[in-house]
Amino acid sequence: MRSGRRPMARGRRKPRKGYRRFGEPTKCRFCRMKIGHVDYKDVQSLQKLTTGRGKLLSRKRSGNCAKHQRSAKVAVKRARYLALLPYVGR
Numbered sequence: 001m002r003s004g005r006r007p008m009a010r011g012r013r014k015p016r017k018g019y020r021r022f023g024e025p026t027k028c029r030f031c032r033m034k035i036g037h038v039d040y041k042d043v044q045s046l047q048k049l050t051t052g053r054g055k056l057l058s059r060k061r062s063g064n065c066a067k068h069q070r071s072a073k074v075a076v077k078r079a080r081y082l083a084l085l086p087y088v089g090r
Contacts, residue, residue: 028065030072038071040078046085050076054088 030038038045049062049072056076059069079085 026063028063028068030068031065035068038068038075040075040082040084042075043079043084046072046076046079050085054086 040046049057049064051057056073059066062069062072064072076085080087
């Protein structure tokens with residue numbers, strides 16, 4: 001045992017967030033709905049991918065796969081350009 005330190009915890013670890021019990025990762029929301037690319041006119045789904053300040057959520061926080069995260073990035077930029085989404089939230 002180490003001097004002055006607690007012994008290391010042994011036993012089952014808590015599973016990581018976003019992963020099921022047997023290591024199968026959760027699927028992307030667009031893959032589950034079988035959507036090929038994210039549409040810039042679908043403002044409700046784009047707002048779920050941005051913070052209250054108008055920043056894009058990362059893949060880790062949004063749960064998207066790489067393909068749909070890139071598609072969502074382009075869709076958010078197009079929606080901002082057409083004033084469907086704000087550049088800066090308040």
